[in-house]
Amino acid sequence: xxxxxxxxxxxxxxxxxxxxxxxxxxxxxxxxxxxxxxxxxxxxxxxxxxxxxxxxxxxxxxxxxxxxxxxxxxxxxxxxxxxxxxxxxxxxxxxxxxxxxxxxxxxxxxxxxxxxxxxxxxxxxxxxxxxxxxxxxxxxxxxxxxxxxxxxxxxxxxxxxxxxxxx
Amino acid sequence: xxxxxxxxxxxxxxxxxxxxxxxxxxxxxxxxxxxxxxxxxxxxxxxxxxxxxxxxxxxxxxxxxxxxxxxxxxxxxxxxxxxxxxxxxxxxxxxxxxxxxxxxxxxxxxxxxxxxxxxxxxxxxxxxxxxxxxxxxxxxxxxxxxxxxxxxxxxxxxxxxxxxxxxxxxxxxxxxxxxxxxxxxxxxxxxxxxxxxxxxxxxxxxxxxxxxxxxxxxxxxxxxxxxxxxxxxxxxxxxxxxxxxxxxxxxxxxxxxxxxx
Numbered sequence: 001x002x003x004x005x006x007x008x009x010x011x012x013x014x015x016x017x018x019x020x021x022x023x024x025x026x027x028x029x030x031x032x033x034x035x036x037x038x039x040x041x042x043x044x045x046x047x048x049x050x051x052x053x054x055x056x057x058x059x060x061x062x063x064x065x066x067x068x069x070x071x072x073x074x075x076x077x078x079x080x081x082x083x084x085x086x087x088x089x090x091x092x093x094x095x096x097x098x099x100x101x102x103x104x105x106x107x108x109x110x111x112x113x114x115x116x117x118x119x120x121x122x123x124x125x126x127x128x129x130x131x132x133x134x135x136x137x138x139x140x141x142x143x144x145x146x147x148x149x150x151x152x153x154x155x156x157x158x159x160x161x162x163x164x165x166x167x
Numbered sequence: 168x169x170x171x172x173x174x175x176x177x178x179x180x181x182x183x184x185x186x187x188x189x190x191x192x193x194x195x196x197x198x199x200x201x202x203x204x205x206x207x208x209x210x211x212x213x214x215x216x217x218x219x220x221x222x223x224x225x226x227x228x229x230x231x232x233x234x235x236x237x238x239x240x241x242x243x244x245x246x247x248x249x250x251x252x253x254x255x256x257x258x259x260x261x262x263x264x265x266x267x268x269x270x271x272x273x274x275x276x277x278x279x280x281x282x283x284x285x286x287x288x289x290x291x292x293x294x295x296x297x298x299x300x301x302x303x304x305x306x307x308x309x310x311x312x313x314x315x316x317x318x319x320x321x322x323x324x325x326x327x328x329x330x331x332x333x334x335x336x337x338x339x340x341x342x343x344x345x346x347x348x349x350x351x352x353x354x355x356x357x358x359x360x361x362x363x364x365x366x367x368x369x370x371x372x373x374x375x376x377x378x379x380x381x382x383x384x385x386x387x388x389x390x391x392x393x394x395x396x397x398x399x400x401x402x403x404x405x406x407x408x409x410x411x412x413x414x415x416x417x418x419x420x421x422x423x424x425x426x427x428x
Contacts, residue, residue, distance in 0.1 A: 104172045107179050141325065142306055143183075145364055146298045146317035146338030158174065 078105055081165040083157030095157040099165045107158065171197045175204045176212070176276060178297030182284070185291035185306055196287040203280035210237065211276075213267045224266040240275060244268045247375055251390065255379035256351035274299060274337060274374025299337040299377075301370050313419065319361040319402055326362070326402055330419040335370035339363050339381035340402075350382045359384030360401050366414055367397035388414075 078100030085094045098106035169190045172181040182200060184193060212218045219237045222228035230241060244257035253259070257268040277296050284292060284303075291304030293312060302312040311332035315325030319340055329336065340362035341348060350357050363381040365373040372394065380387030380399055388399035388411040398413025410418060 104174070105170055107172055107181075140313055141315040141328065142313045143293050143295055143300055143302075144298070144315040144317050144325065145295075145300045145336040146319075146340050146362060158179075162174070 079165070081161045083159070083161035083164070086157050093157055095161050097158070097161045097165060099167065102167065104162070104165075104167065169193050171201075173201050173204075175201060176208045176273060176296075177214075178273075180204060180277075180296045181294070183293045183295075184284075184289055185293075185304065186289050188289070193287075196283055196289070199283040200280045203283065204276055207272065207276040207279065210234065211240070211268065211272045213265060213269065220266060220268065240268050240271060241266075243275075243371075243375075244271050247271065247379060251379045251383065253352055254350065254382040255375065260349060260351035262349070262354070270378045271371070271375050273297075274335075274370040274372070277301060278369055278371045296370075299335070299370055299374050301335045302331045303333050305332060316362065316364050316400060316402075327364075327400055327408055328419045329364075329366060329400070329414075329417045331366065331417060334366060334368050335373040337365050337370060337373035337377040339377040348378070348381060357382045357384055358404060360387060360403055361406070362402040363387055364400045364414075365391055365397055366400070366417055367394070372397065 078098045080096055080098045083095040083097075085092050087093075096106075096108045097104050098108075169184045169188070170181065171193075172179060174180075180201070182197065209215060210219050213220050213224065215221060219228060219233050223230055223233060223237075230238065233241075241257070244255070248256045248258070255270065257271060258264075258266055260270075261267050273296065277294060277299065278301075281294065281301060284294075289303070291306060292302075293306075294301045298317070300314060302314070305311050311330045314329045314331050314336050316327045316329070316336075316338060317340070318326040339348065341356065348357060349355065360381055363377055365377040365380065367373045367376070376391050376394065376397055376399075380391045380401075383390050385403065388401050388409060391397050391399040392411045392413060396413065398411045398415070398417070400408065400410040400414050400418070402408055
């Protein structure tokens, strides 16, 4: 799937553009930082640990903390794999996928805490599948129209997650 | 509920089936659905050098010799260009002037692929292709699908909510400063609206009208209304929510009121 996906992902006019929470302006784009969450990808399971889509470390510094849950876990719902952390002018982007029986069932884009922001991460979630995570005035929502994601950062991180999952 | 997601056509496409059918039984239907999208991408993507569109753009293939659906798509694009005063123009919207019907192909491809879901007898499902949505049936006995329109500046919030009993919802928007939408008439990034959502029976047209009306700007929703069955909800640059008459009954309670265009 690699080459075809890469070609498809390069399709800029249907590009993905994620709006990230603007909390930090980085001096350059596209610099790949060390992952703040350790990424497995080898499929090791960690009993009792699940990587939820929108939860994560709470306000610890971004680079190198590595203290939160592993990037690849097995739960009843499938295995999760994290993509690389990409720095953009809006902050950090990392994509997490959940794979079940060789198919991607969830795609979540995570914003990682930068500069000691306190409180739980308000993850940027792929509207397709994580609409239940939108706080959205507490109203019930099945699906969200109008998404999208920064073309290169999201695609890069997603491709890395796919590569780790071997898809 | 059975859910399947793939990355195809440069975006993430998810299918969420609510019919009581086991996942194994749905496998062939999902395969056919995604295979259709991959096939269309190979033939239409301007980023694949050997696609029919690329070969036409290069002059290596005459349009008249292209496949029937390529000619169909280009004819639809030309019609849309004429009826929108060239606010939509697949032949001229790119800075390098290369043919690029992607703004039409994305929605049309989903409608083509949906045939497999419908032919398999599925009656209640949602498809989300990078924020363009098609709904069928009612997810609960007492209500239709509740579709949020993403807030343009607060990513974890919605700006409005629609209740859809079957149909398509497509949104065109600029969520970051460096937009990928350009007005073919001026080369500039449209700046009157931050987001425009079209609702209507078919994603092919909802998607195309959303792209077009967003470029048109403040008069976009009225332009959408010229097409029977299609309505629009827009968020203006000064953060007002506006909607056209066909869209009005679909806005569900709790949506912020503003002006009606």
